[in-house]
Amino acid sequence: MIEVVIFIVVGAAAIGGALAVVFAKNPVYGALGLLGTLFSLGVFYVVNLAHLVAAVQVIVYAGAVLTLFLFVIMMIGVDKDDDTTEKLRFHRPLVGGLAVITLVVGGALALGGRFDWVPTVAGAETPPNGTVEAIAGRLFTDWVLAFEVTALLLTIAAAGAVALAYFKPDGSEPEE
Amino acid sequence: MTSELFVPLVIVAPLLGAVFLHFVGRRIGEPLAGWIATAAIGTSFVLGAVSAIDFIRGTGEHSQHIMLWEWMPAIGAAFEIQWDPLSALMTLIVTGVGTLIHIFAIGYMHGDERFARFFTYLNLFAASMLALVLAGNYAMLFLGWELVGLCSYLLISFWYTRPTAAAAGKKAFIVNRIGDFGFMIGLMLVFVTFGTLSFEGIFERAGEVLTTGTATAIGLLFLVGAAGKSAQIPLYVWLPDAMEGPTPVSALIHAATMVTAGVYVVARSAAIFQEAPAAGMAVATVGALTALWAASIAIAQTDIKKVLAYSTVSQLGYMFLAVGLGGYVAGIFHLMTHAFFKALLFLGAGSVIHGMADEQDMTKMGGLRKHMPVTAATMGVATLAIAGFPLLSGFWSKDEILAVAFNAGGFASVLYVIGLITAMLTAFYMTRQWVMVFGGESRWDEGVHPHESPRVMTVPLIVLAVFSVGAGLINTPFRLGLEHFLEPAFEGISLAHPPEGIGMFVLLAAISVGAGLVGLAMGGFIYTRPREVWTRFQAGFGRLWEAWATAYRVDDLYGAALVTPGRKVSEAAAFRFDLPIIDGLVNGVGRFFKETGSRSRVVQTGYVRNYGFAFVAGLLLAVVWLLIAGDI
Amino acid sequence: MIEVTSGWYMSLAAVLFSIGLLGILVRRNALIMFMCVELMLNAVNLTFVAAGRALGSLEGQVSVFFVLVVAAAEVVVGLAIIVAIFRRRESASVDELSELRG
Amino acid sequence: MIFAQVLVMPDVSWLAIAPEIALGLGAAIVLLVEVQFLPPIKRLGGLVAAILAVAFGFSLWQWFRVDDLLSSTDNAEFIAGFLPFGQMVVLDHASVLARLALLLVAALGIGAGWQLFERLGRRGAEALALVLLATSGFMLMASSVHLMMMFLGLEVGSIALYVLAGITRGRATSDEAAIKYFLLGSVASAIFVYGVALVFAGTGELSLLGARSFLSGTVVTRPAVLLIGLAMLVVGLAFKISAAPFHSWAPDVYQGAPAGIVGYMAAAAKIGGFAALIRVLHTGFPSMLDEWAPLIAGIATLSMVLGGIFALVQDDVRRLLAYSGVAHAGFILTGMVGGGVGAPDVWFYLAVYTIQLVGAFGVVSVIAGGTAGPTPIASFAGLGKRQPMLAVSFAILLLGMAGIPLTSGFVAKFGVFQTAWQAGFEWLVVVAVLASVVGFAFYLRVIVAMYMQDGDGTSPEPASPSRTVIALTATATIVLGLLPAPLLDLAANAIPL
């Protein structure tokens, strides 16, 4: 029962945060909305026995990533509200149409009763416990290649960031 | 066998002459080129005559097939010669008259800058015409048939810088082609009926294979072709225009030889017409009507050659009348005599034109008998011959035709009457012509000095005059020389004959001679008088004379009914249909794609969210699609 | 007694994902759009975790780490691009970057 | 307790990832050498060529190793060599072929756009390193049989490409290309990974092999989640291969990004994307062929038609090539409707098309002067007179892309069409042949400009690597059109697991 309450309350927060991201005119509010969502999800991870994931979510995502976002927002300028008037004439109605179709399809699936999120498989009775050991056990065995590949990703990120955003102190291009 | 060698050479000789003159004619020049051409066709005549001796003697085979080489074996077409009395006679007419006309032309074409070229064409024509009459199958016959058309085209428009000449040549060819259209379909029908186009294969089996329906169809289709070539109603309109060509051409092609090809084809196809009396009657009717129609037009012409042209049309009508009724001998007989006197008339006219410095209008002539005695005399003979003056050649042949028509009875009696009227008209307009040209007082323009033509022109006239007088004697009721000669060629054909008995002959002869004399007298009486008399006489006919003088305005009618609408249709097809609609459709497809592209490229707005929209829409579509496919 | 199944979480994730997509479609601030992408990735993570729980599999949770790394790398590059653009044109609106079209 | 847990290391096959290692290390070396020695860019070019050659050598070795493995009787050895690293990647002919193609495209791409690297100055090294890294990413993507692994490969490749798209910072169009590519690419990645999650939810497996065996062993009564997940995987990859309607980024990016690198970007993404797509559909979900084949056919149709029609009205050669790329994606997808049997034809098509694409962009890059300058069709006018060899090569490449017989493009088209026909998609073949006619129309426009119109413009002489690459690709287009058998035989082996 308590889980239901948590789900409803925290879930509402998550959705609220998400909606804030989408509809807030000021990017700062959007970022804060995203923060709310991220925290909410962290709560859900805990509920779902994904402790390490939850911790990382809060530390990396909410801590690092979002900070970076806020930093850029600040740099670009907080005081500016976004212009949200639509220039494309048919865009909004069309997007609305898509939303409606999504709702209809989703609703049909949900209410049609011909829908399972997960199939019944053996071993599902014991939910996995996302401890550090358990996760590490997977990461350093079967997932070791994937783990190594992330190094490539980070190299690219570093090299790319430098290539794209490094300017000389006077703001000029390094050379062209 | 000499004939196997000689007969092909009959064609080859003028052909070689043509080829030779084509390449070197210009260099050897006048008059040698003309003499070479004459020698070529003269050789043909000699070869033909030698080869025909057997037929004249009545010994040897009466029909020979000489195979040269295959042409289109699938349809039985080959270069193949049929040598029988009919083709022999035609050969002799063509080469004989042809030789004389060649000689005449040497004088007539004197001074023309394309003198040699003229003889090239003449020789080529001779070769083509010989190919036509010597052909052993319909395909080769058609070859000659078309080639003479080509030569006719070339010779009519010989003076191509004259737009009228060029147009006349074109008109002749095209009208002939219209006839050929029918002829070709006839040939196709012959082929599917007999499985071959070879005379041998056709005529032997005609009786057993043909039904009346098929035979009639073939006959009528041949009639269409023959009407084109032989200038019968309704396709005669090209012949008067063809007078644009040099006069020897008119004499050779448009009087003596080519235009008789239609008659020849009907005669040649006697075995088919035998099975189709209706077709034969159609031929006869067309012939008779044409005879009268053209004669009536001839009455009112003032151009010396136009008179002769319509006269030719009219005389060809006689021949059609004869062959249509089965009187093949009569038809061919008239063909022969007509070749002589009509060639003579044309050459005479040519001589006059030559002497009058290219004047052709008879109202500006008169009194020429003093200045051109030989021409006047020979033309006088020819006029009498064509008018059917007793004992001259035209008398015998024309009378035979009329007699055949009379004897056939029934509907043919009507044709007989028409023929009789025509005979009277013929006598009238020919006399009128002679009198207007040679009789009475001179009405020349200033500065014209008529003179007799040189010997090279007058000698052929004299020779032809002799034949015009005497040629009729080869086939009289008293001595059927020609009929006996031709009989082998019409084996198995029931020939139509004049009524038996001298009494009947005398009666009929008297009637037609009477008709002729009436015409002769009228013409002589009126046109020897001063001009006002003619005018009054002509005015007496009122609008009718006008119609005759303008040839019933048939040309205008054809122009309005066929040429102009045809051109309009063509223009509509080309510029209202082909370009805007068919091509427009094609280009429209291309434009449609481009338009679609240009119009829809605005979808690519450059805005990310807009791209995202397409993206998400596609995603939704894919999801829904898979869900439906997965039968959820 | 209502029990919260993993389906609930996954449904919630689906909603969040859709909201993220919606954001992409309606906003034109590159930063916000980018945040929407983050939102979508988080929805994915929630799905992974919830599905892993229902299936009794740890792979879902492991996957989350990788998604996270990818997200981080994307953030680095993405923000670098945005910064680079901003330095030249003082705006983060992608609408101004619509010279390329058609 | 904590330390009691025994970690069982998975099978490790260094050979299976040797080319990737070579490239990763190589990238690091390039960056370090650059920082340390500031060598002239030409030297770096040589270094990169050496790295690519090494990787290529490894790949060739792999090819023969695969033959050995397939003939080996020892099951354990087979598994260890064939599906190493916890069965996350596979060493089969398909993956090796993809590696070879990618390496070739990388080498040719760098050569074709060499002017760009020279003009980038010091950042040229970063660009080179990024090309190497991207290549390794797409290689991993092509060889993975695990969805998360595939996602990682995809991201490695894509993120590197985002950076490359924006690497000439001077031009607004380059920025625009980068941000558009980046934003839409991230969305596509998110959709892809959501698909991974949903497939995971639907089957309990992240491994494609696992998913396959799960599906063959279980009757999934309510496969909605699985189907939605599959759709998202397909859509995510369709974005990479720029199939309609997920193509809208392509023209803008091709036009905006530096001309020298677009050829590589387009080609590498297509190879990686298609390799992954075959892998997902054929290795993972062969049992659902009846469901996804029509979807693929639909995307193919839309791509061919839209790509063709839009290409018809473009005035910029790069946009034209982009839209034609959309159409080509459609043609290649045509070969996939029959499932794995079409893989050789898809591979052949991919190989010849990407080679042509790189060559064509080499020419464009010459005309554009290596960077992001505009390349309207009009700027090609009179090229046939000014630079006959360049024009001839470009004409051959364009005709090859159009699929004129006696070029490799024709053989390729024939291959995919006959596969589709055999699969029972006759209508798709008919659409495709008609669409290829539309293709003629727009390729001809460029040829018209080059040969039939007079232009007074001048164009720079191509750098010698570019010239070599352009000549090579044009030659390959003809040679493979006349003698396609060797490459076809090679591709015939490359039916993925």
Add this chain to the structure above:
Amino acid sequence: MLTWLIAAPALAALVVAFLPKDRKELYLPVGILLSFVPLAVAGVVFFEFQGGEAAFQFAERVAWYQPWGIEWNVGIDGISLGMIVLTTILFPISLAASTAINHRVKEFVVSVLFLEAGLIGTFLALDLFLFFVFFEAILIPMYFIIGIWGSERRIYAAVKFFIYTAFGSALMFAGIIALAFLHAEQTGAPSFAYQDLLGLDLGVVDERLLFAAFGLAFAIKVPMFPLHTWLPDAHVEAPTAGSVLLAGVMLKLGTYGLLRFNLGLFPEASVDAVPIMATLAVIGIVYGAVVAIVQPDLKKLVAYSSVSHLGFIVLGTFALTSAGLQGAVIQNVNHGLTTGALFLLVGMIYERRHTKNIADFGGLWKVMPIYSGMFLFAAFASIGLPGLNGFVGEFLVLVGTYASLPGFAIVAASGVVLAAIYMLWAYERVFTGIPDKPENQALSDMSGREIAIMVPLVALILVLGMYPQVLLEKTEASTEAVLDRIEAVTDYEVPAPGRLTDLYIAGGDG
């Protein structure tokens, strides 16, 4: 042998392509010289060819890519023999007629030679894949020939030509794939070999669809009404050599294809399609001629006349009688010669006057007698004057058609009349009368080179007109074989003229 026949022009093209840049004057002469090599090879093939045989001779078969079943499969029979000879003859001639090309001569010669290789390949290919390769590949050189060396609207014409014909062949491509697939289904392995595909058992529906797919491609190529509009544009804009080759050889691909593939592979559907094809052919004959009458441009006039003449070929093909087929085969060659000659002549006057407008001329006979004579000769050959080649083909076609489709033959025969009208009218306007326009008065007559170009054509026109057996005796066995097969496979009975009488008379009394 045949491989060399195809390779010879291609190699020649390479030779010319590698001639040094500074020897510009060599390009054309070398090209002309080298184009005699295929002519010589074709001559050997022609004389070695065994007339009585229906089977393919000089056949060569080598696998190209085994798993797909594609092969290098070439061979020659009576149907292709004439086309090969025609092709190899027309190429030296058109090259020799191209001295007016004064820019990018090398490219021109190379294009023409590649075109020759492609055309020969198309006629010799027996593997459908190979056939399609050549069929499509030749579009490229022709596209360049029109597009680079054509007149003002050349680009429009070139693109239209290319796209239109490519569109036509697209569906045939699908059809070819389908055939190979059906072969694989029935025998286990795909094959594109004509010889193999003859044995296929196609269902009625498939066969009709395939017939349509192939038919469309060829009908556009022919071109048959109403798919003909690319032709006038292409002809008008193309340089002389282009027009000659286009009309002389390329259009024949369509008629050749119809005869070889549609009749050969889809006999049942062919028999069923006779009414449609014959109707379109007859419309083409009449329509082409009617439209030709009022064309203001000489080339356009000849182009539309081609539409008309090619209608005869299609009609003869679908008459399904021996005479019709023979006529079609020989008319293929004949039309190439006569129309080639006409285009060459128009090209010569165009080089002198830079106009092809009929209205700009008049009275040329006076100034250019030799030219006028040549033109007249060619015009009459085109009109179908017996003794010249045009007649042989058309007459055989008409007679053959009458045996099976009398009504069509009758309408078609009117094309002969119309031909005389448009040709002679045009001739009248161009050549007769007085040369009153000053620019026409100083025109020079044909040069020795120009006469030399025309002489072979004139000679062939005469030879084929007088002794078509030269060709017919070699083609007959092959055309008969086509009919035999149709008779064997379908219930169609080839009409045997001579047996049937009243069937052909509406309302006959039998």
